[in-house]
Amino acid sequence: MPIYEYRCGQCEKHFDATQSVHARAEDTECPHCHAQSATRLLSACTTQVKGTHKTGFAEMKAYNMLDERMDKFAKLPPLMGKRAAPDMTEPSDPSTGGTTEN
Ligand SMILES: [Zn+2]
The missing domain is CATH 2.20.28 (Rubrerythrin, domain 2)
Known part of the structure:
Protein backbone atom coordinates (compact mmCIF):
# COMPACT_ATOMS: atom_id res chain seq x y z
CA MET A 1 0.00 0.00 0.00
CA SER A 43 5.08 13.06 -1.68
CA ALA A 44 7.34 13.70 -4.64
CA CYS A 45 10.39 11.86 -3.40
CA THR A 46 8.84 8.43 -2.89
CA THR A 47 6.82 8.40 -6.12
CA GLN A 48 9.65 9.78 -8.26
CA VAL A 49 12.24 7.32 -7.00
CA LYS A 50 9.83 4.45 -7.51
CA GLY A 51 8.89 5.69 -10.99
CA THR A 52 12.39 6.14 -12.35
CA HIS A 53 13.54 2.85 -10.91
CA LYS A 54 10.64 1.02 -12.52
CA THR A 55 11.02 2.56 -15.98
CA GLY A 56 14.77 1.97 -15.90
CA PHE A 57 14.24 -1.65 -15.06
CA ALA A 58 11.59 -2.02 -17.77
CA GLU A 59 13.89 -0.47 -20.35
CA MET A 60 16.68 -2.83 -19.38
CA LYS A 61 14.32 -5.76 -19.75
CA ALA A 62 13.17 -4.52 -23.14
CA TYR A 63 16.74 -4.26 -24.36
CA ASN A 64 17.44 -7.75 -23.10
CA MET A 65 14.42 -9.09 -24.95
CA LEU A 66 15.55 -7.30 -28.09
CA ASP A 67 18.97 -8.89 -27.79
CA GLU A 68 17.39 -12.30 -27.35
CA ARG A 69 15.28 -11.80 -30.48
CA MET A 70 18.28 -10.65 -32.49
CA ASP A 71 20.09 -13.76 -31.32
CA LYS A 72 17.25 -15.94 -32.59
CA PHE A 73 17.18 -14.12 -35.92
CA ALA A 74 20.91 -14.58 -36.26
CA LYS A 75 20.42 -18.33 -35.99
CA LEU A 76 17.79 -18.40 -38.76
CA PRO A 77 19.84 -17.67 -41.94
CA PRO A 78 21.95 -20.92 -41.84
CA LEU A 79 18.75 -22.99 -41.80
CA MET A 80 17.37 -21.11 -44.80
CA GLY A 81 20.71 -21.45 -46.56
CA LYS A 82 20.58 -25.23 -46.20
CA ARG A 83 17.13 -25.33 -47.79
CA ALA A 84 18.21 -23.05 -50.62
CA ALA A 85 21.34 -25.04 -51.42
CA PRO A 86 19.68 -28.03 -53.26
CA ASP A 87 17.63 -25.65 -55.40
CA MET A 88 20.80 -23.92 -56.55
CA THR A 89 22.16 -27.17 -58.13
CA GLU A 90 19.08 -27.93 -60.24
CA PRO A 91 19.39 -25.15 -62.88
CA SER A 92 23.02 -26.11 -63.49
CA ASP A 93 22.07 -29.69 -64.49
CA PRO A 94 23.65 -30.35 -67.96
CA SER A 95 20.97 -32.92 -69.08
CA THR A 96 18.32 -30.19 -69.17
CA GLY A 97 20.56 -27.78 -71.00
CA GLY A 98 18.16 -27.35 -73.97
CA THR A 99 19.02 -27.91 -77.68
CA THR A 100 22.53 -28.74 -78.85
CA GLU A 101 23.31 -27.91 -82.53
CA ASN A 102 25.85 -30.62 -83.42
ZN1 LIG B 1 -4.38 18.00 13.16
Whole structure:
Protein backbone atom coordinates (compact mmCIF):
# COMPACT_ATOMS: atom_id res chain seq x y z
CA MET A 1 0.00 0.00 0.00
CA PRO A 2 1.26 3.48 -0.80
CA ILE A 3 2.19 5.98 1.86
CA TYR A 4 0.44 9.31 1.58
CA GLU A 5 1.58 12.53 3.12
CA TYR A 6 -1.05 14.78 4.64
CA ARG A 7 -1.20 18.19 6.12
CA CYS A 8 -3.83 18.77 8.73
CA GLY A 9 -6.03 21.76 8.08
CA GLN A 10 -6.74 22.10 11.79
CA CYS A 11 -3.34 21.96 13.49
CA GLU A 12 -1.34 22.25 10.25
CA LYS A 13 0.87 19.33 11.19
CA HIS A 14 2.26 16.97 8.61
CA PHE A 15 1.72 13.25 8.95
CA ASP A 16 2.04 10.11 6.86
CA ALA A 17 -0.72 7.61 6.38
CA THR A 18 -0.45 4.19 4.79
CA GLN A 19 -3.77 3.59 3.11
CA SER A 20 -5.27 2.19 -0.03
CA VAL A 21 -5.36 4.08 -3.31
CA HIS A 22 -9.12 4.50 -2.95
CA ALA A 23 -8.90 6.23 0.42
CA ARG A 24 -10.02 9.82 0.34
CA ALA A 25 -8.31 12.75 1.98
CA GLU A 26 -11.50 13.80 3.74
CA ASP A 27 -11.71 10.40 5.42
CA THR A 28 -8.22 10.70 6.83
CA GLU A 29 -8.09 11.62 10.47
CA CYS A 30 -5.24 13.69 11.84
CA PRO A 31 -3.33 11.69 14.47
CA HIS A 32 -2.57 14.88 16.38
CA CYS A 33 -5.92 16.63 16.74
CA HIS A 34 -8.18 13.97 15.12
CA ALA A 35 -9.71 16.49 12.75
CA GLN A 36 -10.86 15.24 9.36
CA SER A 37 -9.68 18.21 7.39
CA ALA A 38 -6.40 16.92 6.09
CA THR A 39 -5.22 17.62 2.58
CA ARG A 40 -3.14 15.10 0.70
CA LEU A 41 0.31 16.21 -0.33
CA LEU A 42 2.05 14.66 -3.27
CA SER A 43 5.08 13.06 -1.68
CA ALA A 44 7.34 13.70 -4.64
CA CYS A 45 10.39 11.86 -3.40
CA THR A 46 8.84 8.43 -2.89
CA THR A 47 6.82 8.40 -6.12
CA GLN A 48 9.65 9.78 -8.26
CA VAL A 49 12.24 7.32 -7.00
CA LYS A 50 9.83 4.45 -7.51
CA GLY A 51 8.89 5.69 -10.99
CA THR A 52 12.39 6.14 -12.35
CA HIS A 53 13.54 2.85 -10.91
CA LYS A 54 10.64 1.02 -12.52
CA THR A 55 11.02 2.56 -15.98
CA GLY A 56 14.77 1.97 -15.90
CA PHE A 57 14.24 -1.65 -15.06
CA ALA A 58 11.59 -2.02 -17.77
CA GLU A 59 13.89 -0.47 -20.35
CA MET A 60 16.68 -2.83 -19.38
CA LYS A 61 14.32 -5.76 -19.75
CA ALA A 62 13.17 -4.52 -23.14
CA TYR A 63 16.74 -4.26 -24.36
CA ASN A 64 17.44 -7.75 -23.10
CA MET A 65 14.42 -9.09 -24.95
CA LEU A 66 15.55 -7.30 -28.09
CA ASP A 67 18.97 -8.89 -27.79
CA GLU A 68 17.39 -12.30 -27.35
CA ARG A 69 15.28 -11.80 -30.48
CA MET A 70 18.28 -10.65 -32.49
CA ASP A 71 20.09 -13.76 -31.32
CA LYS A 72 17.25 -15.94 -32.59
CA PHE A 73 17.18 -14.12 -35.92
CA ALA A 74 20.91 -14.58 -36.26
CA LYS A 75 20.42 -18.33 -35.99
CA LEU A 76 17.79 -18.40 -38.76
CA PRO A 77 19.84 -17.67 -41.94
CA PRO A 78 21.95 -20.92 -41.84
CA LEU A 79 18.75 -22.99 -41.80
CA MET A 80 17.37 -21.11 -44.80
CA GLY A 81 20.71 -21.45 -46.56
CA LYS A 82 20.58 -25.23 -46.20
CA ARG A 83 17.13 -25.33 -47.79
CA ALA A 84 18.21 -23.05 -50.62
CA ALA A 85 21.34 -25.04 -51.42
CA PRO A 86 19.68 -28.03 -53.26
CA ASP A 87 17.63 -25.65 -55.40
CA MET A 88 20.80 -23.92 -56.55
CA THR A 89 22.16 -27.17 -58.13
CA GLU A 90 19.08 -27.93 -60.24
CA PRO A 91 19.39 -25.15 -62.88
CA SER A 92 23.02 -26.11 -63.49
CA ASP A 93 22.07 -29.69 -64.49
CA PRO A 94 23.65 -30.35 -67.96
CA SER A 95 20.97 -32.92 -69.08
CA THR A 96 18.32 -30.19 -69.17
CA GLY A 97 20.56 -27.78 -71.00
CA GLY A 98 18.16 -27.35 -73.97
CA THR A 99 19.02 -27.91 -77.68
CA THR A 100 22.53 -28.74 -78.85
CA GLU A 101 23.31 -27.91 -82.53
CA ASN A 102 25.85 -30.62 -83.42
ZN1 LIG B 1 -4.38 18.00 13.16
